Amino acid sequence: MPSPANTGLASTPPDGGWGWAVLFGAFVSIGFSYAFPKAIAIFFKEIQAFFGTSYSEIAWVSSIMLATTYGGGPISSILVNRFGSRPVVIFGGLLCGIGMVSASFCTSIMQLYICVGLISGFGLALNLQPSVIIIGKYFLKRRPLANGLAMAGSPVMLCTLAPLNQFLFDNFGWRGSFLILGAILLNCCVAGALFRPIGPATGPIQKEANKEGKETAKEEEEDKDCCAKFNQYLDCSLFKHRGFLIYLVGNVLMFLGFFAPIVFLAPYAKHIGIDEYSAAFLLSILAIVDMFARPATGLIANSKWVRPKIQYFFSFSIAFNGACHLLCPLASDYTGLIIYSVFFGLAFGMVCAMLFETLMDLVGATRFTSAVGLVTIAECCTILLGPPIGGTLIDTFGDYKYMFIKCGAVMVLAGTFLFIMNYYNYRMLAKEEKAMATKDPEHGRTVNEGSNDWDREKIQDGQELEPLTDEQGLKKEINGLSEA
Amino acid sequence: MRGCGSGTRALRLPLLLLSLAAMCLSEDALSGPTTTTQSTSQQTQNILNNTPTEHNVSTPGQAITTQGVHQETRESFSENTSGGHDRSTDGPRYTTQQTNLTWMAYNISIPGFSSPLIEKNITLDSPANIELSCTVASVSTHAVAIEKTWKKDTKTIESNVTSNETKNVWSTQYKLQIREKKDMGSYMCVMKGEQEVQAVFHLKVPKIKGKEKPIVSYEGDSVVMVCESGNYIPITWIWYTINGSHQVPINDSLMPEKYIIDKTPANKTHLKIMKLTGQDGGLYVCQAVFKLGENNGEVNLKVLNYMVPLKPFFAIAAEVIVLVALIFLYEIYSKKKEMLAEGEKEFEQIEQLKSEESNGVENSSTRHRKV
Numbered sequence: 001m002p003s004p005a006n007t008g009l010a011s012t013p014p015d016g017g018w019g020w021a022v023l024f025g026a027f028v029s030i031g032f033s034y035a036f037p038k039a040i041a042i043f044f045k046e047i048q049a050f051f052g053t054s055y056s057e058i059a060w061v062s063s064i065m066l067a068t069t070y071g072g073g074p075i076s077s078i079l080v081n082r083f084g085s086r087p088v089v090i091f092g093g094l095l096c097g098i099g100m101v102s103a104s105f106c107t108s109i110m111q112l113y114i115c116v117g118l119i120s121g122f123g124l125a126l127n128l129q130p131s132v133i134i135i136g137k138y139f140l141k142r143r144p145l146a147n148g149l150a151m152a153g154s155p156v157m158l159c160t161l162a163p164l165n166q167f168l169f170d171n172f173g174w175r176g177s178f179l180i181l182g183a184i185l186l187n188c189c190v191a192g193a194l195f196r197p198i199g200p201a202t203g204p205i206q207k208e209a210n211k212e213g214k215e216t217a218k219e220e221e222e223d224k225d226c227c228a229k230f231n232q233y234l235d236c237s238l239f240k241h242r243g244f245l246i247y248l249v250g251n252v253l254m255f256l257g258f259f260a261p262i263v264f265l266a267p268y269a270k271h272i273g274i275d276e277y278s279a280a281f282l283l284s285i286l287a288i289v290d291m292f293a294r295p296a297t298g299l300i301a302n303s304k305w306v307r308p309k310i311q312y313f314f315s316f317s318i319a320f321n322g323a324c325h326l327l328c329p330l331a332s333d334y335t336g337l338i339i340y341s342v343f344f345g346l347a348f349g350m351v352c353a354m355l356f357e358t359l360m361d362l363v364g365a366t367r368f369t370s371a372v373g374l375v376t377i378a379e380c381c382t383i384l385l386g387p388p389i390g391g392t393l394i395d396t397f398g399d400y401k402y403m404f405i406k407c408g409a410v411m412v413l414a415g416t417f418l419f420i421m422n423y424y425n426y427r428m429l430a431k432e433e434k435a436m437a438t439k440d441p442e443h444g445r446t447v448n449e450g451s452n453d454w455d456r457e458k459i460q461d462g463q464e465l466e467p468l469t470d471e472q473g474l475k476k477e478i479n480g481l482s483e484a
Numbered sequence: 485m486r487g488c489g490s491g492t493r494a495l496r497l498p499l500l501l502l503s504l505a506a507m508c509l510s511e512d513a514l515s516g517p518t519t520t521t522q523s524t525s526q527q528t529q530n531i532l533n534n535t536p537t538e539h540n541v542s543t544p545g546q547a548i549t550t551q552g553v554h555q556e557t558r559e560s561f562s563e564n565t566s567g568g569h570d571r572s573t574d575g576p577r578y579t580t581q582q583t584n585l586t587w588m589a590y591n592i593s594i595p596g597f598s599s600p601l602i603e604k605n606i607t608l609d610s611p612a613n614i615e616l617s618c619t620v621a622s623v624s625t626h627a628v629a630i631e632k633t634w635k636k637d638t639k640t641i642e643s644n645v646t647s648n649e650t651k652n653v654w655s656t657q658y659k660l661q662i663r664e665k666k667d668m669g670s671y672m673c674v675m676k677g678e679q680e681v682q683a684v685f686h687l688k689v690p691k692i693k694g695k696e697k698p699i700v701s702y703e704g705d706s707v708v709m710v711c712e713s714g715n716y717i718p719i720t721w722i723w724y725t726i727n728g729s730h731q732v733p734i735n736d737s738l739m740p741e742k743y744i745i746d747k748t749p750a751n752k753t754h755l756k757i758m759k760l761t762g763q764d765g766g767l768y769v770c771q772a773v774f775k776l777g778e779n780n781g782e783v784n785l786k787v788l789n790y791m792v793p794l795k796p797f798f799a800i801a802a803e804v805i806v807l808v809a810l811i812f813l814y815e816i817y818s819k820k821k822e823m824l825a826e827g828e829k830e831f832e833q834i835e836q837l838k839s840e841e842s843n844g845v846e847n848s849s850t851r852h853r854k855v
Binding site: 046049050052169170171172173175176177179180182183184186187189190193194196 | 697698699700701702705707708710754788792793794796797798799800801804807808811812815
């Protein structure tokens with residue numbers, strides 16, 4: 001059964017043209033998804049005084065939002081597989097707006113959890129996944145660069161939203177700010193409008209073919225059981241995919257130590273005696289370096305030397321990140337912390353820019369839709385566990401250095417694991433490629449990918465026989481009908 | 485404070501013996517000890533009771549200083565700069581009261597004779613015993629006669645002149661017992677020899693943190709305003725609203741559905757105002773009352789109409805709708821163009837085929853004719 005996501009590969013990714021507009025939309029969408037939960041923390045102190053709660057109860061709003069954004073991944077993937085990126089993102093933008101507008105009328109902290117945490121969080125989940133997916137559909141040759149540029153949306157949005165939120169709060173209070181932020185989040189719908197669906201050529205003949213295909217599909221659908229139907233929308237066979245499993249284990253491990261240092265950087269600076277504004281400035285340095293590191297990493301990852309071995313580059317950047325954290329306790333004054341922030345921003349940007357690119361590289365653009373959903377829900381747990389574990393370490397030992405050592409060690413371990421496992425994976429892929437080439441020399445050329453540079457990409461998709469045969473089936477139908 | 489008492493007794497005995505020994509040793513010394521003790525007591529009184537000639541010292545001050553002597557014995561009296569005499573002999577003449585306050589020492593070290601006036605702020609929230617001292621850092625080797633004066637808010641409270649001594653005498657101390665609001669203020673030490681140095685201690689009640697930026701709320705909504713006093717705990721908090729030029733205290737028991745004042749924890753106060761109206765806006769003052777005085781914090785409240793944020797909301801929503809419409813229109817337009825272009829191409833192709841066919845037919849027909 002051909003689903004819209006599978007037919008994405010039938011057409012050539014344009015690597016430009018309307019793709020740049022799509023990239024801009026993804027930039028905005030991804031930026032809101034990552035930056036909004038962090039930027040909203042500016043309102044917490046006032047809301048805490050208003051509802052008379054403790055700070056940890058308020059911080060749950062951000063945690064619930066982040067958890068929903070990551071946990072809603074599989075649902076987002078299913079919806080994209082069914083309807084395509086555009087409707088999902090527009091619906092997500094509407095959901096975010098509704099969530100924030102209703103939050104401005106909240107009268108209890110529980111209502112705030114639901115409106116801001118659940119509703120807006122789910123809206124952001126419906127924004128994040130489709131944006132990342134559609135980049136894979138519009139870019140192939142320049143995909144790492146496109147990924148790097150799109151992921152740069154997160155620090156840019158954070159740097160924009162933080163002062164904007166402060167300005168809104170000073171002029172409109174927290175209720176008015178939530179109302180206006182609801183309107184600002186509606187801009188995700190604009191981003192969604194830019195996500196023009198790309199697939200096989202949409203002429204009248206093709207539409208008829210689709211209709212016919214759907215009719216036959218409906219007949220067969222009733223015969224299938226619900227497991228196979230579910231598999232159609234969320235490809236669970238990915239769990240047998242070697243590359244996917246390597247990525248999953250490595251990333252789940254990495255996220256345990258990824259976010260905690262950012263959360264505790266400012267408190268650590270205050271702890272060693274730096275004043276509040278200078279501590280906040282450290283985070284700004286981090287965001288600015290991050291902003292430039294992401295596109296730069298995308299550019300480097302796109303080069304012909306790095307792209308074939310992009311997994312090694314990814315593992316290196318994770319290990320580099322871990323090394324930064326391990327060296328942080330040596331920084332005992334403000335200058336040392338500034339140096340740490342610069343290197344941390346660099347490493348953080350490198351990892352984030354390649355986060356989804358490496359997954360696309362491993363599973364291919366067809367199965368990426370389902371893969372990203374499964375990966376985000378697995379990462380959801382460790383992301384939420386990371387900062388509390390760090391906090392417990394700090395409280396137990398009364399010293400921040402153990403938290404940094406834990407984060408650094410976890411990330412170096414994850415980087416090494418990914419490096420070794422990907423070396424093994426590359427070797428296995430090379431072996432399989434040789435075996436394929438000797439068996440069926442025609443096989444690799446049936447997929448029309450345009451550029452011939454990325455043989456590995458094709459061969460990897462070649463391993464996934466199911467979608468390809470479906471594509472070929474659809475093509476035959478179209479050709480057959482046109483001849484008639 | 486057991487150590488205090490035992491220390492007194494411990495010092496009493498040897499000093500008594502000393503004075504007795506001095507009496508035995510010389511005839512001249514007969515008057516000596518008595519005079520010394522008398523002068524000591526006078527000195528002590530001078531120091532502690534503020535200038536005997538100027539009876540501008542409040543009587544409670546005097547009464548309190550007597551207690552102070554008792555507690556002084558805990559400190560080392562070797563550095564008595566005023567008279568070089570021990571003051572501890574007068575222990576038994578004073579009654580013990582309030583021995584549970586510790587002495588806190590504050591020192592200003594003046595770096596040089598030409599340095600600018602140094603000021604030090606001391607924050608006190610409850611009664612305390614303070615020892616203030618001023619010292620000039622650079623040591624002058626030659627001994628001069630120095631006039632040492634202590635002033636409270638420009639009034640001189642103590643003044644004496646040191647005799648010629650070889651050691652560094654550019655330092656002075658003053659002991660204070662702060663019990664009331666009147667005791668707070670600015671205390672200045674002045675040392676005048678060939679040059680003059682000054683330093684000021686400001687004794688103040690703790691500062692109250694309100695809010696610098698105005699709090700924004702909406703009509704019909706409720707708002708919570710917070711004031712904090714930090715590590716100091718006031719006796720009570722009072723909220724005022726500013727009506728014109730004078731302060732009107734807020735009584736939450738009179739209007740419980742409008743105002744709620746929450747005073748826990750002790751170093752914070754919350755004023756919750758419900759059912760806000762436009763008139764509720766303005767400046768609110770939270771006053772923390774300490775035993776040693778009061779201090780105010782300010783919170784500014786702005787009450788807005790719901791229409792105020794709705795305008796930017798609708799503006800942004802309109803912008804979103806316009807942009808989405810533009811994007812969809814552009815897409816439809818470019819698709820139409822594409823289809824037209826395709827249609828034209830197909831038309832051209834069909835034309836070409838037709839012309840080829842007709843050429844072919846003609847050729848065959850000519851061939852036929854030729855045959």
